[in-house]
Amino acid sequence: MFDRKALMEAVIGGDDMTAVELVNTGIAEGVAATEILNGSLIAAMDVVGDRMESGDIFLPEVLMAARAMSAGVEILKPLMSADDQESKAGVIIGTVKGDLHDIGKNLVAMLLESGGLDVTNLGVDVPPETFMEQVKERNAKIVCLSALLTTTMPMMKETINLITENGMRDQVKILVGGASVTQAYAEEIGADGYAPDAGTAARLVKSIMAG
Ligand code: B12
Structure with missing residues (x-):
């Protein structure tokens, strides 16, 4: 079962392997890409931002979280791309x-x-x-x-x-x-x-x- 909180924790903890695994689980279960993005990945970076501001975590941890987030986003990217490229500008x-x-x-x-x-x-x-x-x-x-x-x-x-x-x-x-x-x-x-x-x-x- 896709676990939104576990994915957030993986990103916050900078665990990119687990983040990738959980994103894949979500996709396999048919969870919408935008829901995974907004509900877990972006939500996790909000927490990271708060913890950085309050001095609970520091740059190396933030960087690792950012990497885990990007790894998840890379998987979602093709799913969010529309096929019709007609209105190119x-x-x-x-x-x-x-x-x-x-x-x-x-x-x-x-x-x-x-x-x-x-x-x-x-x-x-x-x-x-x-x-x-x-x-x-x-x-x-x-x-x-x-x-x-x-x-x-x-x-x-x-x-x-x-x-x-x-x-x-x-x-x-x-x-x-x-x-x-x-x-x-x-x-x-x-x-x-x-x-x-x-x-x-x-x-x-x-x-x-x-x-
Ligand atoms: C991750 C992060 C980092 C990572 C960046 C990794 C990366 N590849 O991006 C690392 C560790 C490298 C980093 C470094 C630094 N960081 Co930093 N970082 C953050 C953190 C925690 C999250 C930023 C983030 O990615 N948010 C998630 C995304 C999704 O949100 P977003 O960027 O705001 O983007 C959304 C909207 O703003 C909007 N948007 C964004 N761009 C655009 C453009 C357009 C045109 C439009 C319409 C909309 C739009 O849409 C986006 C999606 O919804 C913030 C804290 C915070 N609360 O923002 C601090 C923060 C931005 N960092 C800060 C600081 C001080 C630094 C450093 C100077 C620290 C240091 N002492 O070395 C360095 C600077 C390095 C540099 N020269 O840029 C401060 C800035 C304070 C200030 N007001 O100036 C913050 C606010 C933390 C803090 N409170 O101290 N950081």
Whole structure:
């Protein structure tokens, strides 16, 4: 029987082998991929975040939990991908310069891909110049910037500024997100949108594409 709590514990404890096994059990039993993702994997990272904040666990444990989570996500990925790729449109996504957090950004990328969009994932620590060059090269319609650190959030503004300076601001919609980012901050730096989670981000992108 798929055990939601056991999967959470495996991720929290950084036990990637058990996490993989339990995700596979869930799939075999017909549990929806989104339920495994939201109900166990993301829920586990919330607990990890709380424990890190309260000083109960430290970076090595957090990193191991992140690895276990990613191992689970890798299995779910193909299950969440839609077959029809007709509505392809260019989305560029990356974590801004100086920031190495990529779990949330990858979840957003995954959900966008599963919605049939053509997503270019630039990875982490992406300088404003690279975002700008990619917008040009791929004729992208949407740029998604992720930042988890208050110290790297200003890099979102720098990226927007560079795109503006190069005369390409009108051609793209820029969305921002990440744990510390807020709607107010998005407005302050002149972004076109913000979403607190991957599901909302995917809906936002779809509504932009539609209209
Ligand atoms: C895992 C983690 C790490 C891992 C990252 C592993 C990896 N591959 O990503 C490691 C161990 C490497 C790490 C390192 C550090 N971390 Co860290 N880390 C975390 C932790 C525990 C969880 C982050 C996470 O993955 N959450 C789960 C995902 C699913 O959530 P999410 O990222 O928020 O993404 C969701 C939404 O925000 C949104 N979203 C995300 N991106 C985007 C983009 C767009 C466009 C949109 C629309 C939406 C969107 O959708 C996502 C899915 O729903 C947080 C704690 C927390 N509460 O967030 C700290 C935290 C972010 N880290 C923190 C710190 C301080 C650091 C370090 C500086 C620690 C150090 N002293 O070295 C380093 C910095 C390294 C660097 N240069 O980036 C602080 C940041 C404090 C701050 N306000 O600046 C936090 C908040 C912990 C804390 N309270 O101290 N960390």
